[in-house]
Amino acid sequence: MSFVWTLAEQHAGRLKEVSFELLSRGRTLADKLDTKLASLVIGDEVDDEQLQELVWRGADEVYSIQDPRLASFVCETYSNLLSHLVKTYQPSVILAAATSTGRTLMPHVAVRVHAGLTADCTELDIEEGTGNLLQTRPAIGGNIMATIKTPDHRPQMATVRPKSSRPLPQDRSRVGKVIAVPLDDWLVDERVVAKGYRSDVQDFVNLEEAEVVVAGGRGMKRAEHFGLLRALAEEFGGAVGATRDAVDRGWIGYPHQVGLSGKTISPRLYVGAGISGAIQHLAGIKTSETIVSINSDPDASLHKVADFGIVGDLFQVLEELRRRLAETSPGEQGTAGRDAGSEK
Ligand SMILES: Cc1cc2nc3c(=O)[nH]c(=O)nc-3n(C[C@H](O)[C@H](O)[C@H](O)COP(=O)(O)OP(=O)(O)OC[C@H]3O[C@@H](n4cnc5c(N)ncnc54)[C@H](O)[C@@H]3O)c2cc1C
Incomplete structure (x- = not known):
């Protein structure tokens, strides 16, 4: 037994x-x-x-x-x-x-x-x-x-x-x-028969399985700015996460929420941008392998648990990260060159 x-x-x-x-x-x-x-x-x-x-x-x-x-x-x-x-x-x-x-x-x-x-x-x-x-x-x-x-x-x-x-x-x-x-x-309860499943969640995201999660918080300032995170997540082949604050503001759907009242994730890489690192958010990310925090406040709690903390304006940092990723990705050499050229 x-x-x-x-x-x-x-x-x-x-x-x-x-x-x-x-x-x-x-x-x-x-x-x-x-x-x-x-x-x-x-x-x-x-x-x-x-x-x-x-x-x-x-x-x-x-x-x-x-x-x-x-x-x-x-x-x-x-x-x-x-x-x-x-x-x-x-x-x-x-x-x-x-x-x-x-x-x-x-x-x-x-x-x-x-x-x-x-x-x-x-x-x-x-x-x-x-x-x-x-x-x-x-x-x-x-x-x-x-x-x-x-x-x-x-x-x-x-x-x-x-x-x-x-x-x-x-x-x-x-x-x-x-x-x-x-x-x-x-x-077997014959009164109840399963006819299959239909997903009612339009904003479906498999955050729990993603190897890379790029998450944004209130520091992202507007819903449209989550496009920056989507672009970065795409470079990594990962998914976009968010804090409850960002979800409550309607910037992104609840299926993206990470934390105590959202999902628990365990990616190989978690990047948090404009996230203070409240205990309820940390509860959902603590088993991530590598944590990167991007925050203009050097005392942000997320910096304290991060393996790498980048103190700076997230919009500049995200843009720079994307540019460097494009440079190192062999398939994107041409694009990186064009981007660099247009900046000058
Ligand atoms: C019962 C309960 C359950 C909860 N569950 C969850 C949950 O599941 N998930 C969750 O996330 N929260 C949860 N919360 C909410 C949590 O307490 C915090 O309020 C929330 O996580 C804060 O979100 P935030 O980090 O986006 O916002 P803030 O705490 O406001 O942080 C924003 C950060 O952005 C930085 N910033 C601003 N502008 C820039 C810039 N230009 N560049 C760089 N950095 C910038 C600021 O320095 C700041 O640190 C819960 C709360 C309760 C009470």
Whole structure:
């Protein structure tokens, strides 16, 4: 019997990256509890190679429940199934991603199995002596970190923000069991049928997956100036992010918002222009590999956490950055030459 579970997520038979991020969290907890870690895959047509990858990334056991009726997320059916598995196997910890699926499914299951649930955790640990799960998340507008535990109820359930941890590297020498669990018909809620998804977000942006994010804040001054960031992001093959202040002013859509009430990102390079570095914004960028801050105020908080701080007027700095990038990009030599010429 496994005691720490993570809930893998899939779309159209492909496991999402967050499934592996959860395993790295789960592995630490299972090791501290000296117990097994299992990953649950609920879906359809997730192939053996992907199931095996869950073992290579930390799982001791993989429970694979696959059926065409599970291809799309239907809360009632997924909840029937997960609640049934919880009652049967009695895990002590279940982690899911704080995605729309995790945020919908976990409360539904928590109510049915009479368990507590802590949403949007940023840190997880095991309390020495009791073995209770310590679930830490920002509270009171991100000004404090609250640690929550549920000593009297099991399982202890938590959702974890995507990109708040990195997957473990693949270890192909790891050995684990992949167990196919049949779907009992009575668990399928026939009243609800998924007909597929339609994205209603016009301003779609895959910020969480981007390797480079160029973000702007109130210092950008106008919506049109975000064009400078788009151009720079394009040079990098990256995406544009923003602070809440910029989003609230209508300069850019909410899907671009980074931070406590927006997205958590973990790019290889984050460039923040005209961003002061409020704690709520920093909460969304702290796992970025390299942080560059562009701000005219030498005391801006973002400079303090940045690997490179550029003190100066962002409009000049962005233009210069773009010019230099164009110079170093082989395909753009001609354009760079023309730009340089027209400046003189
Ligand atoms: C509950 C709660 C949740 C929140 N969630 C989020 C969130 O998810 N994400 C988020 O970002 N914020 C969030 N906030 C808001 C946050 O507290 C800050 O208000 C916000 O991040 C500030 O945005 P900013 O850096 O764009 O603006 P400011 O703090 O006003 O900073 C603008 C910066 O631009 C610089 N600047 C101005 N002109 C130039 C120039 N020409 N060249 C260079 N630099 C220049 C200034 O020096 C300044 O540092 C939240 C707040 C609360 C209370």
